[in-house]
Amino acid sequence: VADNDAITELMARCALRDQRAFAELYRQTSAKLYGVAIRILRRQDWAEEVLQESFVNIWNHIAEYSTSRSAPMTWMTAIVRNRALDWLRRPNLERGDEDYDLLVEALPDDAPGPETLLGNSRDARALADCLKQLSGNQRQTIMLAYAHGLSHGELASRLKEPLGTVKTWIRRGLDRLRGCMDGKVN
Amino acid sequence: VKYQSEPLRDALAAEYALGTLQGSARRRFERSLKDDPRLRRLVTEWQGRLAPLDALAEPVQPPARVWNAILDRIQLASGRRVSPARRAFWASLTFWRGAAIVSAVAAVILAVSLTTIMPTKQPQQMMVVVMSDEKSTPGMTVSWPVQPKGEPKIRIRVMGHETMTPDQAWELWMVPGGEQKPVSLGLINTAAEQELVVPRKLMPAMNDAWGLAMSVEPAGGSPTGLPTGRIMYKGQCVKL
Numbered sequence: 478v479a480d481n482d483a484i485t486e487l488m489a490r491c492a493l494r495d496q497r498a499f500a501e502l503y504r505q506t507s508a509k510l511y512g513v514a515i516r517i518l519r520r521q522d523w524a525e526e527v528l529q530e531s532f533v534n535i536w537n538h539i540a541e542y543s544t545s546r547s548a549p550m551t552w553m554t555a556i557v558r559n560r561a562l563d564w565l566r567r568p569n570l571e572r573g574d575e576d577y578d579l580l581v582e583a584l585p586d587d588a589p590g591p592e593t594l595l596g597n598s599r600d601a602r603a604l605a606d607c608l609k610q611l612s613g614n615q616r617q618t619i620m621l622a623y624a625h626g627l628s629h630g631e632l633a634s635r636l637k638e639p640l641g642t643v644k645t646w647i648r649r650g651l652d653r654l655r656g657c658m659d660g661k662v663n
Numbered sequence: 664v665k666y667q668s669e670p671l672r673d674a675l676a677a678e679y680a681l682g683t684l685q686g687s688a689r690r691r692f693e694r695s696l697k698d699d700p701r702l703r704r705l706v707t708e709w710q711g712r713l714a715p716l717d718a719l720a721e722p723v724q725p726p727a728r729v730w731n732a733i734l735d736r737i738q739l740a741s742g743r744r745v746s747p748a749r750r751a752f753w754a755s756l757t758f759w760r761g762a763a764i765v766s767a768v769a770a771v772i773l774a775v776s777l778t779t780i781m782p783t784k785q786p787q788q789m790m791v792v793v794m795s796d797e798k799s800t801p802g803m804t805v806s807w808p809v810q811p812k813g814e815p816k817i818r819i820r821v822m823g824h825e826t827m828t829p830d831q832a833w834e835l836w837m838v839p840g841g842e843q844k845p846v847s848l849g850l851i852n853t854a855a856e857q858e859l860v861v862p863r864k865l866m867p868a869m870n871d872a873w874g875l876a877m878s879v880e881p882a883g884g885s886p887t888g889l890p891t892g893r894i895m896y897k898g899q900c901v902k903l
Binding site: 496499500503507508509511512513515516517524525528529532533536537545546547548550551554555558562566595596598600601604605619620622623624626627628629632647648651652654655658 | 673674677678680681682683685686689704707709710711712713714715716717718719720721722723724725726728729730732733734736737738
C-alpha cells in the first residue's frame with residue numbers, strides 16, 4: 478500500500494491538472510478503493526461504475542482536499558464509500574447476500590479481537606483497543622455496517638434482532654468508541 | 664435543517680461516516696453539510712476514527728476499462744486521433760504524448776491570461792497551443808482567434824531560453840494530423856512577443872489542425888518545404 482506522503486504529493490500535482498500524476502495516483506490507490514467498493518456493493522459491474530464515478534469526482538474536487546484535514550486515503554475512501562452508499566440507495570436494487578453471513582460468523586462476541594485484523598499503525602491500534610471495550614454486539618454491528626454498507630434494517634434482519642435493539646447497539650457503541658478514542662489522543 | 668444539540672450533531676456525523684444514516688435522513692444531513700464547516704469537521708473526525716477498518720477490505724485490481732473510461736471523461740481535448748499507420752514524426756502518437764498533457768494544463772492558465780489581455784465584450788473563441796520540448800517543458804505559446812476580425816494573425820510568445828545561431832532559422836509548422844503533411848507558417852525569431860500573418864485561406868485548416876511544431880532549419884528556412892531539422896517545440900491545439 479502506498480504511503481501517505483507520496484499520495485499527498487500526487488494529489489497536489491493533480492490539483493495543478495497534471496494528468497500523469499493522476500494516472501499514478503490511480504495506479505497506487507485504485508486496487509484498494511476498488512476493494513472497498515466491491516465489499517459494499519458485492520457486484521463487480523456496480524463497483525466498476527462507482528470506482529469510475531469516484532475518480533472523476535476526485536479529479537474534479539481535488540483542490541478541495543487541502544481544506545479537509547483528512548489523511549489522503551481517508552479522503553478518497555470517503556468519496557468511494559459515499560458513492561457506493563448512494564448507489565445502494567437507488568430504488569429497486571437487489572444485492573446478493575451470500576457472503577456477509579460469513580463475516581457475521583467470523584465475528585462472534587468472543588472473537589479474537591480486531592487488533593489482529595486492522596494492522597499496526599497507531600490509529601489502527603487505538604481503534605482496535607477501543608473496539609475491544611465495546612460489547613460483542615456493538616462491535617459486530619459497527620464493523621458489519623462499515624464494511625458492507627448495511628442499513629439498520631438490513632442489520633436487524635441479518636442478525637435476527639429487533640430494529641430498535643440494533644439501533645441502540647450502534648448508537649451506544651459509537652458513543653463509547655468516541656469517548657475511548659478521544660481519551661487516547663488527548 | 665439545523666441540528667442544534669452538539670451530541671445529536673456528533674451522533675449524526677458518526678452514523679453518516681459509518682454509513683447507517685440512510686434515505687431521506689442522509690440527504691437532509693448532506694444538505695446541511697454544505698454550509699456547516701463545523702459539521703463537516705465532525706464527519707472528518709469520524710471518518711478518521713473508522714478509517715483503520717478499511718484494512719479489512721482486500722485490494723482488488725480493477726479491469727483496465729475503468730481507467731480508460733475515467734481518462735475519456737476527464738480529457739479536455741478528445742476525439743481527434745492520428746492514424747498509426749503513418750511513420751512520419753508528425754503522425755506518431757508518441758511524438759504528441761506529453762505535449763497533449765502539458766497543453767491541456769497550460770492552456771487553462773494561458774486562457775486566463777488571454778482574457779485579461781484582450782478585454783473584448785463578446786468572449787472570443789481562441790485556439791491555443793502550448794508548445795514544449797521533448798521533456799514536456801513549455802517553451803512557447805501560440806494563439807489566434809477562431810474567427811479573426813481583419814487580417815488573420817497568430818500571436819507567438821517565446822518563453823524558453825534556446826539560442827539561435829546565425830546559420831539557423833526557426834520555422835513554424837501547422838500539423839493537420841493524420842496523413843496530411845505539415846504546412847509552413849513562416850519563420851519566427853527569438854523575441855518574447857511576436858506576430859505572424861497567416862493567409863486567410865489557411866484559417867479553416869488552422870482551426871482544425873492537430874497541432875503546431877517548430878523546427879530548426881538552415882538559414883532561410885527549410886529547403887524542401889517540409890521540416891528537415893530537429894523539432895525544438897511542439898504542441899497540440901486546444902480550442903477555448
